[in-house]
Amino acid sequence: MLELKNIFRWYNSGVNRAFVLRDVSLNIEQGEFVSIMGPSGSGKSTLLHILGMMDEPNEGEYSFLGENVLKIKEKQRAELYKKHIGFVFQAYHLIDELTVYENIETPLLYHGIGSSERKSMVADILDRFNIVGKKDLFPNQLSGGQQQLVGIARAIITKPNLILADEPTGNLNSKQGQEIMELFKTLNDEGVTIIQVTHSEKNATYGSRVIELLDGRIER
Amino acid sequence: MIQNYLKIAIRNLLRNKVFSAINIVGLALGIATCLVIMLFVYDELSYDRFNEKTDRIFRVVFKASINDGKINEANVMPPTAQVLKNDYPEVLAATRLRTSGSPEIIYQNKKFKEHDFASVDANFFDVFTLPLLKGDAKTALREPNTAVITQDFAKKYFGDENPIGKVLFIKSWNENYKVTGLIDKVPHNSHFHFDIFGSMAGVKDAQAASWMTSGYFTYLVLPEDFDYKVLEAKLPQVIKKYMGPQIQTAMGMSLSQFLQKGNQLGLFLQPLTSIHFDEGFTGTLEPSGNIQYVYIFGAIAVFMLLIACINFMNLSTAGASKRAKEVGVRKVLGSIKQDLISQFLFESILLSVVALLLSLMLVQLSLPVFNDLAEKDLQLDFLKNPLLLIAFLVFGLLVGVLAGSYPAFFLSSFNPVEVLKGKFKLAGKSISLRSGLVVFQFFISIALIIGTTVVYQQIKFIQSKDLGYAKDQLLIMRNTWSLGKNEEVFRQQILQDPRVLSVTSAGYLPAGPSDSNNSMGYPDSDESQVMRTLEYKIDEQYIPTMGMKVIAGRNFSKDFATDSTAMIINETAAKAFGWGKNAVGHTITRLKNNDGLKVTYSIIGVVKDFHFKSLHENITPLLMVSEKTYGLTIKVKGKDVEGLLASLKNQWQKFNVEEPFSYSFMDELFEKTYQSEQKISVILSIFSGLTIFVACLGLFGLATFTAEQRTKEIGVRKVLGASVSQIVTLLSKEFLKLVLIACGFAFPIGYWLMNKWLQDFAYRIEISAWIFVLAGILALFIALLTISYQAIKAALANPVTSLRTE
């Protein structure tokens, strides 16, 4: 599904280059559930951002669904996000001014989906995640686990075939984290590719494959 | 999508109530000020443009320089119109207007004293677009003693009856005028306003072939796209051909001799549209507008709007960190930059629409006040002027785009990775830009403070200037001409009153309405030195009553029979004729009009210069002769003016004249001369107050943001032992630095501009340093006051709570 070849990512600090990713090559197939692990600062988020096209490598090649996606225009990138990718963040990143319902609805607006269809899609998801009763609340009225549920609901409502999650359970207690993981498992069973960053060995066991990062290199 | 934007926008507005209020109020004030000023500017620039032939109408004016005395007259000699029409085929039409004093007009039992009577040529309504509601424009004024009147005038005399055919009796000239036409009214933006236009056909003087008199406002219609300079270049021939012979007769020298002495004179053309702003002409129909004020106000309008927009930009970018997350999330959800730009633009346009509505209310509320101050009749009437509504909406849209564009591009360009990593910090660039904007706002504010102070100072200076006469306690009665010979009787009666010091009988006054007379004369029989000067006809009481000083020789006196050919001149005249301090004993020979009569006067005294023109102009040579004119000026002693007036009125009524008892005070007339400056100073201070207020609104918002953003830092510092005052200083310092930088720009520019404004006054103040010190301190003080509220609030906050919020 996606393939990284000899990816380098560095920051210039003074005269030196501070390498964050060194020569990372990676191949991920449709339907995989990959966990990226590694100590803090090892470049996990950076890798995920590059996979999600939010960040660009300084060197290397990246093809997504057979298409070379480096140096594509912002418009095409937005198009790819829309069609294929859903993001889940450690800090949820819901829009504070919008209600649960509206947050989930927002990506549909960018997809140009009609209002009645939007309504039924959002209703379905609310139903599935068991948060119908919360739909008119604002993010700050929800617990962390509920917010993350909304974040995931928002990520999958457009039926992406790739979900990128950066420490999705990082701010949650273990029970909440387990629920989220179960949810990912179900989604993966439905055919959605999932790439998550996690610190928890237990969470990693939900996945089909673990990638260990150390100092910007893939160790395993 | 719009719905989504609208929701976010409204929730954002409500959540940040303070900033929303600052933005909306600031923008509304900016827009309102801008609108009022735009209405004013539009009105000023629209003068005389209601005429269909606006661009083809030109006024003939007379300019001369005779022995270095400059003459610029707005009206010309009676034959000019006819001659130009006859001699030059490009003159398609020529028409004249002459003012005809203030006659008393009677119809049946209705009797009024009219001020706006003009005599005009028959083709006047062909040249100017003043459509006749009744009567025929082509023929109405062909016959002598016919008149076209305005509707108000008709109503006053004839009520609802048809005015056509009615006959008005002009008592002052003992003539009848038949009404042959009716117009609505002369538009307010015309350079002349009359209620009654009488036919010139019967006016004898109008047929005179004299090139040595003037008084005729002469307008030409030229062909479409004709360059009037071409015609103007031919006008010296007219002077040579027609005026030359008459100069020979009057002055005893030929025109070319006259010109060889360095004198100049000629006819020139003035486009109709520039009449309103052309200053420096004497004998105009109405005081001219001042293009400077159009510029000044226009600049204020632009600045005001800019400042309001800057507030908006500043607050939006300062608040950017709050919106940053939203931008990042939206981008990751598939929004492209353009979507975000339109979202933020949508928000700012929404805000400006709200501000626009508020500003409408403000304009409606403030227009009456402004109209009163500016002596205008401006209206914001969308029904009458749908174009105004469109302009208004477009304007609101523009303001929204202008204010919103920078924040929109700024916000929408955030990099989602950085934003969502929580590493987001406002780039240094945006902070320095924001500082720049604050500097700009305060630059404008300080410059306005300086401007307002200088204007105020100059006006005070004028009011306290030694005028060379004592304007206080002078009571003026101008219409004593109606007493005829009894004026002297009345004068003697007044003198009996213990509350009266002295009384002079003369129509010439140094301020307010005055008789006026210019005459040609030359000193010591040297005809080559001929000079045109102003002349006062006064009596021997005049100089002491006015409190003027004779600095050489003596005043006129009843004891000298020869005083009928004696003359007193002012210091400037003594200098101009080259006599300096030794003027007494010299002679001046005056040319009595164009019939060649000459009378020689010997100088018996020199009067200390006094200001008989506005202080915009230098004192010019002035000659005073002892001759009877009407009008009494009374020097009052003590405080009982009310009582004196009552007894004067009583005595006046005993003479049984039709003129009502009326009076004025010299000091009030003097004030009136500077009314326009005074009003400008009031308007200017209001506008600068508003501008400063809006700038402070913005500063307040910024201070709030800064305090919020630095909450954690403040908490840490307090835990480490910083005192409240140290923290207040910390927060205020940066802003005060910006105000100081603004001073650095405002001082030189303010100085330069106000110096330029002062050049308009012949007598003016020096701009002193303390004005700048004052403006700087005032700005600092206002800024400090604005910031300190937030700074103190932040400094007093409990550090534990502020640390926990992070």
Ligand SMILES: Nc1ncnc2c1ncn2[C@@H]1O[C@H](COP(=O)(O)OP(=O)(O)O)[C@@H](O)[C@H]1O
């Ligand atoms: N904008 C940046 N400038 C310089 N260094 C950065 C920047 N962003 C991230 N880094 C560095 O890159 C490294 C990897 O970061 P990250 O991918 O977030 O690690 P992880 O998610 O594994 O904790 C870290 O050492 C971090 O300091």
Ligand SMILES: [Mg+2]
């Ligand atoms: Mg990370």
